[in-house]
Amino acid sequence: MLKGKKVIIIGDKDGIPAPTIGACLKTVGVEVVFSVTTCFTCSLAGAMDIENQQRIKDLASQYGEGNLAVILGGGDVETCSITAETISAGDITEVGPLAGVSLGIPVYHIFEPEIRNECDLRVYEERCAIMEMVLDVDKIVNEVRHIRLQYAQI
Numbered sequence: 001m002l003k004g005k006k007v008i009i010i011g012d013k014d015g016i017p018a019p020t021i022g023a024c025l026k027t028v029g030v031e032v033v034f035s036v037t038t039c040f041t042c043s044l045a046g047a048m049d050i051e052n053q054q055r056i057k058d059l060a061s062q063y064g065e066g067n068l069a070v071i072l073g074g075g076d077v078e079t080c081s082i083t084a085e086t087i088s089a090g091d092i093t094e095v096g097p098l099a100g101v102s103l104g105i106p107v108y109h110i111f112e113p114e115i116r117n118e119c120d121l122r123v124y125e126e127r128c129a130i131m132e133m134v135l136d137v138d139k140i141v142n143e144v145r146h147i148r149l150q151y152a153q154i
Helices: 018-026 050-063 077-089 121-127 137-151
Strands: 006-012 031-038 068-072 107-109
Touching: 006 018, 006 050, 018 031, 018 121, 031 050, 050 068, 068 077, 077 107, 077 137, 107 137
Parallel strands: 006 031, 006 068, 068 107
Antiparallel strands: none
């Protein structure tokens, strides 16, 4: 699923950080073109970070939306939902660079079986499995999948 894609990683300080996601994806052999760990609970305020919106918009312009995939590491449903929707359908607050811009880039969470199963199981278990015990994995996965199916055009 990720083979041949340029990957954007948006990790979460209170979920799965970007370096952890990167270590899992390294076993898949994808090219990570942008990786950042944010503190969603510190800065979200109902919107995705404006600098990250611009970076994703620039990468979509550089590589083409069809060549990109985004992997999230968010620790709660609301922040994953806002981030996935902003990347796929545009900035819902109408203030960031993605306001009115529907990129349609598919967004996944590292917990999704489609992503987890592509990674080396040993690395995934070592790096991510512990967080599965404390986060609401089913709700996060279902919400990100719902957003992807609703808005992703690629």
